[in-house]
Amino acid sequence: MFRKIIKNNVIKKQVRMISSNRFFNEENLALKNMMTSFVSKEVEPQANINNRTETFNKELFKKTGDLGLLGLTVDENYGGSGGDAVSSCIVHHQLSKSDPGFCLAYLAHSLLFVNNLNFNGNDFQKNKYLPYFISGDRLGGMGMSEPHGGTDVLGMKSKLVDDGDNMILNGSKMWITNGNIGDAFLIYANHNNGLSMVIVDNTMEGFSVSSNITNKCGVRASGTAQLSFDNIVIPKENLVGEPGKATVCMMRNLEIERVALAAMSLGIAERCLEEMISYAKERTAFGKTLDKFGQIQQMVGLSYAEFKAGEAYVYNTALDLDLGKSGNRIDSDGVKLYCASMAKNIADRAIQVLGGNGYIEDYVVERLWRDAKLIEIGGGTNESHQKNITKDLVKLLGN
Secondary structure, eight states: OHHHHHHHHOOSSOOOOSSOOTTOOHHHHHHHHHHHHHIIIIIHHHHHHHHHHTOOOHHHHHHHHHTTOTTTTSOGGGTOOOOOHHHHHHHHHHHHTTOHHHHHHHHIIIIIIIIHHHHHSOHHHHHHHHHHHHHTSSOEEEEOOBTTBSSOGGGOOOEEEEETTEEEEEEEEEEEETTTTOSEEEEEEEETTEEEEEEEETTSTTEEEEEEEOSOSSOTTSOEEEEEEEEEEEEGGGEESSTTBHHHHHHHHHHHHHHHHHHHHHHHHHHHHHHHHHHHHHOEETTEEGGGSHHHHHHHHHHHHHHHHHHHHHHHHHHHOOTTOOOOHHHHHHHHHHHHHHHHHHHHHHHHHHGGGGGSGGGSHHHHHHHHHHTTTTTSOHHHHHHHHHHHHHHHHOO
């Protein structure tokens, strides 16, 4: 199916861009070309509008389903496209060149729900849920962070209690992407002397969106909410994986999430670099274009070098990532740590190059600057990555 999707949607003309193709095989390159065309035609025209209104574009979301992107990493036997981590990075990279807010909603659905269920669910669960979520008929998300804290996931307070053939869920989840618009969520909670993961449908009695979070700094095109669970009866068939063993599922899925977030940073950085170059070669001051000034050259040159370093790190990490296993936490942490700050810094320089124009919506970079900051926080803070990397390096080099 993956080959068929690419074959039917590939564009013939190669588009000149700053990013490299040397990491890609033929299918990867075709996917990149397809995404470039899709983003230009479908994503770019709506990006500023939905940012301004804080609206999730459900019609655009459905179109990604029609392209096979919502089940990109899912086994073809369940209606997926059979793609790998590199494929996922390409999609997140290209979407974020135009609309990181929409891309974040796409990530929460395609990776945190669909990919997670694909690798950790049983046949019954995958057959029941995946077709509807891969088509885009239903929207999903994942609940891990809680109101009292996000980074300390093992200290979460949400609880599952066994009750015959069912389980009872109580608790609350905070900062949930797609929380206000999602149909079902994978929820982590304390259970059986560990963490368990269950599928929670928004129609279950006791489920509520207790707070719709608006007026965010960035990624405004993705919905964010607090979810509450009040004595929800969860059938045992909704338990994903072994009871009390969901920490393994969580850590495995966090690796691809963090690499995809790093790929989002690539998209933000590349677009900002393109915008500053385009502006600098056209705008004049003191009788010459801005690209002739040393201060501008310093910002462009440094940004290009940082972007290329991030690009190599992202795609090399993705090439080594096995979606069905965990084991490369050090680089999934490292690549997000580097790329998140890299993108924010390049976006900041882009605003500086554009001056007053960079500070208004029409020139895009102010929105990307706001969106970039989220990646230093969401999916693991910079500080948590630094802690993990240090811990893993000490362990690696300890003997």
